[in-house]
Amino acid sequence: MANLPSQHPHLSLHLADRALAPLITSARTSSHLDALTSLSHGALSAYESASRLGLGTPQRILVEHEHAGPVLLHSAARDNDTGETEPPSAITTQQQQQLQQLQLRTATLDIDDVDDDDDDGTAHTPTNANAPPMLVSVVVAPGADEARDARRAAARLEHVGREVQSRWAEAQQAEQIDGGEEGIGTGGGGVAGGAGD
Numbered sequence: 001m002a003n004l005p006s007q008h009p010h011l012s013l014h015l016a017d018r019a020l021a022p023l024i025t026s027a028r029t030s031s032h033l034d035a036l037t038s039l040s041h042g043a044l045s046a047y048e049s050a051s052r053l054g055l056g057t058p059q060r061i062l063v064e065h066e067h068a069g070p071v072l073l074h075s076a077a078r079d080n081d082t083g084e085t086e087p088p089s090a091i092t093t094q095q096q097q098q099l100q101q102l103q104l105r106t107a108t109l110d111i112d113d114v115d116d117d118d119d120d121g122t123a124h125t126p127t128n129a130n131a132p133p134m135l136v137s138v139v140v141a142p143g144a145d146e147a148r149d150a151r152r153a154a155a156r157l158e159h160v161g162r163e164v165q166s167r168w169a170e171a172q173q174a175e176q177i178d179g180g181e182e183g184i185g186t187g188g189g190g191v192a193g194g195a196g197d
Helices: 028-051 088-108 145-197
Strands: 012-017 022-025 058-064 072-077 135-141
Touching: 012 028, 012 145, 022 028, 022 145, 028 072, 028 135, 058 145, 072 145, 135 145
Parallel strands: none
Antiparallel strands: 012 022, 012 135, 058 072, 072 135
């Protein structure tokens, strides 16, 4: 897992959680780490914006530049990813309806009515406290010639992210089971002690 950056030395790789804490990074300097963290923040903003607009949450974002410039790949691994996708026509129809509803709502809303952000500008999103954290991966290739390798690296980074989430979920489940058994064991001891008197 940690040797993934060494397998792709010509690419910049970064896997972080919603708090932008790096889990895996190829950054060698603080300025490189700052740049990858900034790209992760931009990806999270894009996911939040799409979600707020009712367009769903994108799985991947690809940014290509003209003249064989750098290629940027963002991926998101959420706790509820199942790998199932809707047919493209159903998504398009749903998105059109949601955009029409959004246009109607924004035409009648006063700007003061929209206040669902914290002071730091982040949205209130209900989450399960025991759910695995959302992870965002960033892969940057220096040019279009490395786009294929960047896609492979992004797929590997996504796989690592899902493995982290899976282990997180297992640890949370084991913690809940252990906590429940301790409570039962303590209660059972009291009952048994009382019955022996």
